[in-house]
Amino acid sequence: xxxRSTRRKIVGTFFVLPGLISYFGWTIYPIIKSFLMSFxxxxxxxxxxxxxxxxxxYKKLFQxxxxxxxxxxxxxxxxxxxxxxxxxxxxxxxxxxxxxxxxIVFRLLYYLPVVTSWVIVSAIFQYLFATRGGIxxxxxxxxxxxxxADIRWFSQPSMAMVPIYTLxxxxxxxxxxxxxxxxxxxxxxEYYEAARVDGAGAWTTFWRITMPLLKPTFxxxxxxxxxxxxxxxxxxxxxxGGGPRNATQVLSTYMFKQAFQYxxxxxxxAISVVFFVLVFxxxxxxxxxxxxxxx
Amino acid sequence: xxxxxxWINISILVVLLLGAVVxxxxxYYMFITSLKQAAYVFTVPPQLIPKPATFENYIFVWxxxxxxxxxLNSVTITVPGVALNVFLSALTAYGxxxxxxxxxxxxxxxxxxxxSVPGLLLIIPQFQxxxxxxxxxxxxxxxxxxxxxxxxxxxxxxxxxxFEGLPKEIEESAExxxxxxxxxxxxxxxPMARPAIATLVIMSFLGIWDDYFWPSLILQSKHxxxxxxxxxxxxGQHTVRWNLIFAGTMIAVTPVLIIYFLLQKYFVKAVAxxxxxx
Numbered sequence: 001x002x003x004r005s006t007r008r009k010i011v012g013t014f015f016v017l018p019g020l021i022s023y024f025g026w027t028i029y030p031i032i033k034s035f036l037m038s039f040x041x042x043x044x045x046x047x048x049x050x051x052x053x054x055x056x057x058y059k060k061l062f063q064x065x066x067x068x069x070x071x072x073x074x075x076x077x078x079x080x081x082x083x084x085x086x087x088x089x090x091x092x093x094x095x096x097x098x099x100x101x102x103x104i105v106f107r108l109l110y111y112l113p114v115v116t117s118w119v120i121v122s123a124i125f126q127y128l129f130a131t132r133g134g135i136x137x138x139x140x141x142x143x144x145x146x147x148x149a150d151i152r153w154f155s156q157p158s159m160a161m162v163p164i165y166t167l168x169x170x171x172x173x174x175x176x177x178x179x180x181x182x183x184x185x186x187x188x189x190e191y192y193e194a195a196r197v198d199g200a201g202a203w204t205t206f207w208r209i210t211m212p213l214l215k216p217t218f219x220x221x222x223x224x225x226x227x228x229x230x231x232x233x234x235x236x237x238x239x240x241g242g243g244p245r246n247a248t249q250v251l252s253t254y255m256f257k258q259a260f261q262y263x264x265x266x267x268x269x270a271i272s273v274v275f276f277v278l279v280f281x282x283x284x285x286x287x288x289x290x291x292x293x294x295x
Numbered sequence: 296x297x298x299x300x301x302w303i304n305i306s307i308l309v310v311l312l313l314g315a316v317v318x319x320x321x322x323y324y325m326f327i328t329s330l331k332q333a334a335y336v337f338t339v340p341p342q343l344i345p346k347p348a349t350f351e352n353y354i355f356v357w358x359x360x361x362x363x364x365x366x367l368n369s370v371t372i373t374v375p376g377v378a379l380n381v382f383l384s385a386l387t388a389y390g391x392x393x394x395x396x397x398x399x400x401x402x403x404x405x406x407x408x409x410x411s412v413p414g415l416l417l418i419i420p421q422f423q424x425x426x427x428x429x430x431x432x433x434x435x436x437x438x439x440x441x442x443x444x445x446x447x448x449x450x451x452x453x454x455x456x457x458f459e460g461l462p463k464e465i466e467e468s469a470e471x472x473x474x475x476x477x478x479x480x481x482x483x484x485x486p487m488a489r490p491a492i493a494t495l496v497i498m499s500f501l502g503i504w505d506d507y508f509w510p511s512l513i514l515q516s517k518h519x520x521x522x523x524x525x526x527x528x529x530x531g532q533h534t535v536r537w538n539l540i541f542a543g544t545m546i547a548v549t550p551v552l553i554i555y556f557l558l559q560k561y562f563v564k565a566v567a568x569x570x571x572x573x
Contacts, residue, residue, distance in 0.1 A: 124321045
């Protein structure tokens with residue numbers, strides 16, 4: 001019997017070995033390496049060994065005004081797009097969670113942006129928001145008469161985040177909707193029936209039954225969308241490249257610029273480490289915070 | 296009471312329809328712009344039906360702009376990449392689900408702990424590793440292998456639960472009948488796990504087919520480019536020609552859309568469970 005279990009251990013090891021080797025080589029090792037690199041000055045020339053400089057990269061980073069600007073823009077992106085996706089996703093989910101004609105088709109269409117790649121939808125949005133002849137300006141100026149002149153979405157620093165926010169919300173509604181639909185369907189029918197027997201109206205039922213029972217779904221969406229929001233990259237990279245004058249620079253594009261345009265690998269690694277610590281802390285904080293209020 | 300309810304239903308339908316227009320219109324607009332001649336790309340008011348419609352943009356993009364080549368490259372990277380990724384993930388998940396080995400639960404906790412590590416943290420060292428070996432740069436094989444190795448943690452986590460839910464007795468009786476461990480896995484378990492595997496295939500396909508950033512770092516010469524790199528190159532030119540760009544994006548998005556409409560059930564599951572990726 002002993003022999004058999006040893007044999008099974010060996011067989012099991014063989015099953016997981018290829019996957020674990022690639023996991024350790026391609027995830028764990030790079031994580032450690034990122035931390036190590038952030039304490040070094042790297043030269044583009046591989047012949048010159050990296051120089052240990054301690055916390056120099058971090059010191060420089062915290063005095064770097066562009067880093068703070070990128071952080072601010074990233075946080076703003078999260079603050080705008082996360083509530084936007086949650087609110088609209090919830091709205092669509094509530095509307096679809098009844099006997100509507102064409103439920104499946106609606107779900108399919110609302111979900112379409114989720115499965116389309118960021119490169120493609122970012123290109124589309126850049127075209128929609130074009131200054132002259134863009135359909136957004138056409139709607140605002142010529143149809144609705146809300147503005148008197150074309151808005152220069154991508155060359156006016158105060159406006160440049162708007163298309164990026166819009167795309168972020170538009171692309172995420174389908175996902176948010178789907179998660180809320182799953183949450184709504186998990187609420188037992190009896191609760192609603194009991195509420196109706198007690199004479200509760202639609203509004204009371206929504207606030208007293210639906211919302212409290214959706215709480216775990218809210219927390220899940222909040223955490224996932226916040227992580228996703230901090231990771232915003234391709235929409236900015238494709239539409240504005242961080243410009244004009246860094247008005248749309250976010251953490252990921254700034255890291256990309258430092259690492260892959262200036263070849264400051266150590267500095268870029270320091271940005272990515274700070275980024276990681278930040279996202280990790282916020283996600284944990286959200287989890288703990290909302291768990292506590294639940295009890 | 297009854298008419299009130301009817302009116303509520305109608306207004307809900309109207310809201311949903313308006314929303315659906317907002318969700319679908321950008322795709323429609325991309326499609327019709329890909330059929331426009333250059334002179335009609337920025338007309339005011341915008342043309343909502345292309346007149347005259349032309350297929351020239353597609354021919355130009357496919358031939359002159361090399362998208363035929365990029366399409367082929369995307370396929371030659373995605374197909375083996377997905378196969379490798381799914382195979383590695385399934386092997387790993389099955390090992391965790393059915394076998395015992397040293398440090399099993401410790402390693403599994405590590406997998407879960409690293410699930411939310413952003414790709415951003417990994418990419419500089421990953422690039423360093425690859426560029427240390429010159430032959431890995433500008434090599435499609437590199438992208439296939441790295442695509443295959445990506446996301447193992449999530450996939451193993453996702454599949455383990457599914458494998459554990461399968462009835463053990465079938466595997467045991469197959470073993471008694473003389474199947475070896477790999478045969479049990481390949482001929483018995485994998486077919487039973489088809490729904491989960493399909494979900495994983497879709498997740499993996501989307502990730503690899505659409506990936507731009509990593510391949511653009513590795514694949515430097517034009518003849519190795521994939522579709523997203525080709526699209527970005529068209530966009531990066533001095534005069535941005537949207538009708539051509541959108542012919543290019545149509546080529547890239549069509550396979551995704553076909554698979555989406557055919558396998559929507561798995562797709563919805565895939566992205567919902569796959570959460571958000573960079």
